[in-house]
Amino acid sequence: MASRKHLAAVKGAKVLMVGAGGIGCELLKTLALSGFQDIHIIDMDTIEVSNLNRQFLFRQSHVGQSKAKVAREAVLKFRPEISITSYHANVKDSDFNVDFFKQFNVVLNGLDNLDARRHVNRLCLGADVPLIESGTTGFLGQVTVHVKGRTECYECQPKPAPKTYPVCTITSTPSKFVHCIVWAKELLFAKLFGDKNQANDLNVRSSDGASSSKQAEDVFEHRDDEDIEQYGRRIYDHVFGYNIEQALSNEETWKNRNRPKPMYIRDVMLNELGQQNGSVEKNGAANEVYSVSAMASLGMKNPQDIWSLMENSRVFLEALKLFFMKRQKEIGNLTFDKDDQLAVEFVTAAANIRAASFGIPLHSLFEAKGIAGNIVHAVATTNAIIAGLIVIEAIKVLQNDTKNYRMTYCLEHPARKMLLMPVDPFEPNKSCYVCSETPLSLEINTHRTKLRDVVEKIVRATLGMGLPLIMHGSALLYEVGDDLDEDMVANYAANLDKVLSELPTPVTSGTMLTIEDFLQELSCKINIKHREEFDEEKEPDGMVLSGWTQAPAVAQDDKKSTANAGSSSSASSSMEPEKTDDIETTPGKKRKLSEVSESANPELSSVAGSSTRNPEKLELVDDDDDLVIFDNWDSVTDKKIKCNVSSSS
Amino acid sequence: MGRLCLGMDGEELTEQETALYDRQIRVWGAGAQRRLSKAHVLVCGITGTIAEFCKNIVLAGVGSLTLVDDRVVTEDALSANFLIPSDENVYAGKTLTELCRDSLKDFNPMVRVSVEKGRPLMPLFPDIIEIKNILHLDLTGDLSSFGSEFYGKFDVVVVSCCSFTTKKKNEETIECELHYPSFEESISVPWKSFPRRFSKQYFAMRVIERFEEAEQRKPGELSIADLPAVLKLKKELCEAQSLNESHIPNALLERLVTDTREFPPVCPIIGGILGQEVIKTISEKGDPVKNFFFFDAMDGKGIIEDVSGNP
Numbered sequence: 038m039a040s041r042k043h044l045a046a047v048k049g050a051k052v053l054m055v056g057a058g059g060i061g062c063e064l065l066k067t068l069a070l071s072g073f074q075d076i077h078i079i080d081m082d083t084i085e086v087s088n089l090n091r092q093f094l095f096r097q098s099h100v101g102q103s104k105a106k107v108a109r110e111a112v113l114k115f116r117p118e119i120s121i122t123s124y125h126a127n128v129k130d131s132d133f134n135v136d137f138f139k140q141f142n143v144v145l146n147g148l149d150n151l152d153a154r155r156h157v158n159r160l161c162l163g164a165d166v167p168l169i170e171s172g173t174t175g176f177l178g179q180v181t182v183h184v185k186g187r188t189e190c191y192e193c194q195p196k197p198a199p200k201t202y203p204v205c206t207i208t209s210t211p212s213k214f215v216h217c218i219v220w221a222k223e224l225l226f227a228k229l230f231g232d233k234n235q236a237n238d239l240n241v242r243s244s245d246g247a248s249s250s251k252q253a254e255d256v257f258e259h260r261d262d263e264d265i266e267q268y269g270r271r272i273y274d275h276v277f278g279y280n281i282e283q284a285l286s287n288e289e290t291w292k293n294r295n296r297p298k299p300m301y302i303r304d305v306m307l308n309e310l311g312q313q314n315g316s317v318e319k320n321g322a323a324n325e326v327y328s329v330s331a332m333a334s335l336g337m338k339n340p341q342d343i344w345s346l347m348e349n350s351r352v353f354l355e356a357l358k359l360f361f362m363k364r365q366k367e368i369g370n371l372t373f374d375k376d377d378q379l380a381v382e383f384v385t386a387a388a389n390i391r392a393a394s395f396g397i398p399l400h401s402l403f404e405a406k407g408i409a410g411n412i413v414h415a416v417a418t419t420n421a422i423i424a425g426l427i428v429i430e431a432i433k434v435l436q437n438d439t440k441n442y443r444m445t446y447c448l449e450h451p452a453r454k455m456l457l458m459p460v461d462p463f464e465p466n467k468s469c470y471v472c473s474e475t476p477l478s479l480e481i482n483t484h485r486t487k488l489r490d491v492v493e494k495i496v497r498a499t500l501g502m503g504l505p506l507i508m509h510g511s512a513l514l515y516e517v518g519d520d521l522d523e524d525m526v527a528n529y530a531a532n533l534d535k536v537l538s539e540l541p542t543p544v545t546s547g548t549m550l551t552i553e554d555f556l557q558e559l560s561c562k563i564n565i566k567h568r569e570e571f572d573e574e575k576e577p578d579g580m581v582l583s584g585w586t587q588a589p590a591v592a593q594d595d596k597k598s599t600a601n602a603g604s605s606s607s608a609s610s611s612m613e614p615e616k617t618d619d620i621e622t623t624p625g626k627k628r629k630l631s632e633v634s635e636s637a638n639p640e641l642s643s644v645a646g647s648s649t650r651n652p653e654k655l656e657l658v659d660d661d662d663d664l665v666i667f668d669n670w671d672s673v674t675d676k677k678i679k680c681n682v683s684s685s686s
Numbered sequence: 687m688g689r690l691c692l693g694m695d696g697e698e699l700t701e702q703e704t705a706l707y708d709r710q711i712r713v714w715g716a717g718a719q720r721r722l723s724k725a726h727v728l729v730c731g732i733t734g735t736i737a738e739f740c741k742n743i744v745l746a747g748v749g750s751l752t753l754v755d756d757r758v759v760t761e762d763a764l765s766a767n768f769l770i771p772s773d774e775n776v777y778a779g780k781t782l783t784e785l786c787r788d789s790l791k792d793f794n795p796m797v798r799v800s801v802e803k804g805r806p807l808m809p810l811f812p813d814i815i816e817i818k819n820i821l822h823l824d825l826t827g828d829l830s831s832f833g834s835e836f837y838g839k840f841d842v843v844v845v846s847c848c849s850f851t852t853k854k855k856n857e858e859t860i861e862c863e864l865h866y867p868s869f870e871e872s873i874s875v876p877w878k879s880f881p882r883r884f885s886k887q888y889f890a891m892r893v894i895e896r897f898e899e900a901e902q903r904k905p906g907e908l909s910i911a912d913l914p915a916v917l918k919l920k921k922e923l924c925e926a927q928s929l930n931e932s933h934i935p936n937a938l939l940e941r942l943v944t945d946t947r948e949f950p951p952v953c954p955i956i957g958g959i960l961g962q963e964v965i966k967t968i969s970e971k972g973d974p975v976k977n978f979f980f981f982d983a984m985d986g987k988g989i990i991e992d993v994s995g996n997p
Contacts, residue, residue, distance in 0.1 A: 063954060066768050066954075067950060067951055067953075067954055069768070070734070070765070070766055070767075070768055070950040070953070071950040071951050072950070086705050086706060087705065087706070087708045087709055089706055089794075090706055090707050090708070090709060090710055090745055090746075090747070090794075091709065091710070091745055093741055093745055093793050096792060097795075112768075114771055114772075115768050115769075115770065115771055115772050116772060117772060117773070118772075175713045176713070176962065338698070338701075339698060340704055341716050403704075403711070403716075407712055412708070412709065412712060413709070414709060414710075414712040414713040415709040415710065415712075415713070416709070416710045416713050416714075416746070416962075417710075417741070417742050417745040417746065417958075417961070418742050418746075418958040418959075418961040418962040418965070419958065419962075421738060421741075421742060421954035421955075421957060421958040421961075422954060422955050422958035422959065424954055425951045425952060425953070425954040425955035425958070426951075426955065426986070428950075428951035429951045429952075429983050429986070432951070443986045445986055447988075451975070451990050454989050454990050454991065455987055455988060455989055455990070456959065456975070456979065456988045456989075456990060457955070457981060457986065457987060457988025458987070458988075459985065459986035459987055
């Protein structure tokens with residue numbers, strides 16, 4: 038690897054970086070040092086305090102500013118002669134279309150979410166530009182190379198969907214702390230401080246119907262003449278006391294479960310009531326909104342402490358009071374934000390009280406914040422290492438050194454003496470609907486399922502298309518775009534509510550649909566197969582898409598069941614990873630990855646685990662004469678990918 | 687913004703620290719973060735790799751970082767070091783360490799970064815120092831111009847080879863060592879005691895080292911013209927150590943003598959591993975690797991070898 042040779046390749050290259058976060062900062066610096074002279078960088082995010090421990094191009098004084106812009110300025114200070122173009126924008130904007138991508142020799146991803154990664158993958162395939170993809174979590178990281186026709190694309194292996202929890206687990210039968218967090222954040226917090234018009238499952242129970250639910254609405258309403266302390270205690274008793282009593286009355290539920298204990302404020306805080314008067318005043322009137330803190334006004338300091346039930350109850354009441362006294366204007370418009378101290382305090386306290394009621398171990402505010410905010414662990418060193426590896430691959434790609442492309446894993450514990458483990462890239466998956474022509478197959482009840490369900494559940498959610506067009510032969514069934522005339526819009530709207538077999542051009546068994554996305558320049562075909570019945574438990578969508586292996590959900594701790602809840606808004610209990618910071622993985626997934634790398638010690642063959650890939654043997658890259666072959670390698674890498682190591686910022 | 691964190695007992699992290707270090711505390715815990723904030727690190731010799739290392743531990747939040755290297759900025763030093771502003775008006779007349787200090791301070795106001803005047807001289811005597819850990823990046827320079835009292839102030843000392851010291855560092859093959867055995871002890875382990883599949887980089891580096899020593903070259907002061915002599919030395923060393931010559935490919939030695947400058951993308955990799963290992967050492971979170979790490983951009987492998995003589 039003589040540096041003269043690559044210097045020429047590097048100098049003439051025009052590269053696009055997507056993401057100016059944790060990996061992005063390191064990558065921009067390393068590209069500049071390595072001689073790259075024309076770098077474009079896109080990032081829609083602004084700088085936050087918790088970025089500063091690793092996104093070293095940013096300072097305290099930059100908080101709130103565009104990451105892409107500040108990163109550009111910082112690097113120009115030590116390399117003023119190069120050209121860096123920054124875009125403070127979403128990579129999914131239509132400005133960044135296939136033509137935009139075509140101007141680059143290579144695209145480098147340092148992204149924090151699956152959605153954007155899939156989008157960039159498609160644009161790179163459409164523009165025929167090589168993509169280098171990366172991600173880190175804690176001490177783990179990976180770099181992969183995706184070159185159309187040569188290596189697998191980012192989507193050749195399906196990625197896991199974010200974990201969602203069954204509504205009844207959240208509303209009635211929590212068994213883990215995360216269930217209590219979801220309840221506190223998505224239901225209670227949203228009910229008290231969020232949009233009142235949003236559907237909320239907080240009071241949905243199987244036993245009593247509409248009447249009590251109606252009555253419950255009133256319970257959460259703060260009456261103008263009501264003392265705020267009084268109101269807080271009333272809410273407390275309702276959600277931790279009365280609601281639990283109600284739930285207990287349904288004996289069936291508790292046959293095989295531990296019965297929860299109702300909590301009433303008078304029992305929990307025997308001698309406490311009335312003692313905290315005036316604490317709010319002590320907190321001072323001039324506080325800025327985000328510095329209002331129940332911990333501060335209660336004199337609690339350490340976020341690592343696990344509070345007692347009584348302390349949690351005090352924080353709960355204090356936080357609720359502070360919202361009404363200091364942040365009255367926001368009530369009705371609040372959504373949970375991990376950077377909102379008071380919101381985190383409230384959610385921590387509420388989750389802990391509920392946990393205590395259900396006999397689940399309590400957690401510190403620090404831990405609760407991590408779970409509620411889906412915060413991914415991140416350190417500077419891993420990002421630096423990954424950035425170096427990205428540049429090494431980028432140089433190979435620019436030199437068209439195809440034989441030497443590698444996927445590289447950064448491990449926490451050495452496996453076969455290696456901390457950095459290179460692996461030959463996989464070939465494209467022939468059944469991948471994104472990078473191959475292979476049609477997908479959709480089993481569906483064509484007499485009962487509406488086009489809307491296909492658009493929402495299949496085209497948007499599963500296939501990840503933002504601007505879809507659906508064709509049956511040459512007939513357009515559905516289309517999204519700004520330039521459609523009114524007739525068409527009305528026509529498509531009408532189609533959405535029709536079942537497939539009653540569409541103007543009927544879709545029946547054997548129909549081949551063509552689905553396209555203009556922006557992504559992606560087109561795929563779906564073969565429709567009519568099926569009468571679907572298993573409600575296993576196939577809740579009433580459709581089965583196959584031909585491209587869908588990854589199983591990451592954790593299957595609870596069976597999906599909506600039997601109890603009569604609610605349609607299961608989305609309200611999903612744990613969508615935060616988009617603003619580091620993630621796409623949940624803590625559970627990360628743990629799995631570290632287990633993999635731990636158990637990946639010398640005898641990798643002992644690693645258990647089923648694989649969703651076709652079994653294929655993989656040769657570890659090795660220039661020594663004796664090659665080492667892992668039978669189970671694909672299950673190892675597969676897990677890695679599933680547990681995907683994905684942050685960036 | 688003082689170091690509020692260390693009150694009388696120094697046990698609690700401040701709110702400010704908790705906010706700043708949130709994501710990494712989630713990796714290594716609050717206890718480890720407290721230990722980091724009390725650690726003092728000395729770095730001798732500034733290179734692109736060391737600049738990366740310094741950035742990493744300053745971001746991680748060590749208590750203090752002291753830099754030793756009196757050289758002034760040269761074209762070469764600029765090439766892989768992002769801590770040095772490229773404006774000649776800024777760097778003229780300043781030493782490498784002064785410039786690096788100024789940049790590093792900005793990364794994290796909670797870390798004290800300072801410069802110690804001094805110029806490492808001749809060979810290192812490993813027994814002059816009483817320090818918890820010494821990390822060598824490649825081979826060492828001499829730090830005997832400082833007394834043991836000076837070293838005693840630090841928890842970790844990182845010694846990097848620079849052009850003025852005795853040994854070399856290579857573009858793509860770089861090693862670092864943890865003080866389980868000392869560096870001197872490690873390299874005196876007989877070659878034939880190593881397992882059959884041992885990193886060829888290790889042997890190759892020893893050959894280059896011996897060559898520079900014999901020829902009284904500065905580290906990295908090599909060219910392709912030296913290759914025949916280096917190959918001859920390899921043969922002799924292999925015979926003396928009863929090692930099959932095929933363990934040290936000639937092509938590798940050729941690469942090592944051809945381009946001796948730092949390869950910029952490798953700097954964050956070695957600087958990252960080194961940072962991680964130092965953080966492990968200080969935070970007592972996990973065992974640092976034992977005891978050599980090699981990375982070769984050609985094959986992409988990052989390998990750990992135990993060169994302690996008692997595997």
